[in-house]
Amino acid sequence: MILRRDRRLPEPLAAHLAARDAPLASAELADGTWAVVARAALAVVGPSGIVVRSPWHEVERGTWDGDESVLTVTWVDGVRAPLELKVHDAPSAERFTRALRERVQSSLVHSESAELPGGAIVMVHIRRDEDGALFSQVTARGRLRDDAEERRLVDEMERHARAAVGLTT
Structure with missing residues (x-):
């Protein structure tokens, strides 16, 4: 060998x-x-x-x-x-x-995803930047409707993911 x-x-x-x-x-x-x-x-x-x-x-x-x-x-x-x-x-x-x-x-600390009523898949990731600080990142696959209900659902997902790791606001 x-x-x-x-x-x-x-x-x-x-x-x-x-x-x-x-x-x-x-x-x-x-x-x-x-x-x-x-x-x-x-x-x-x-x-x-x-x-x-x-x-x-x-x-x-x-x-x-x-x-x-x-x-x-x-x-x-x-x-x-x-x-x-x-x-x-x-x-x-x-x-x-x-x-x-x-x-x-x-760099990924926590992730959550869900399908929105319009069919888009939204992912919320809590990530660590190069200095070690945690922050949330929201991405989507598919077309977003960008209406009030969809924005409310995405905001709620982000709040939930942030709370899961102790981040507030």
Whole structure:
């Protein structure tokens, strides 16, 4: 059996990262940049510095496509285009993708979801930002009617989720 050791983030690139962004896992990308899973954020770093840096509470999920060796990161806000990370060495991506999943999950403290009368699914997440503060995040899948009753239901869901973790107002 041949044991292989994953390549490490080169020191000149690591020097661009702040101390709070010390790599927990990293993966070389096909374009020569590196994706870094850090305690506080996901970063992409290249020779001239940080290309992307997003705190974990902004990440909705990462989806691995093994056939293409691409990790697609989607964002909670649903506005930013997904970030596609083409991994240079797919076999070494396992540790990176595991670490990414763990960090996204670590930002989620509590979640609740419900289907509204109009059919949209609303999710309320209590998340931890990169400084450790808790806050609520409301997202929806499907079309919202945006009427008074729907707003009341969403507000009640958010109040309930916040109360479940001791957040008020």
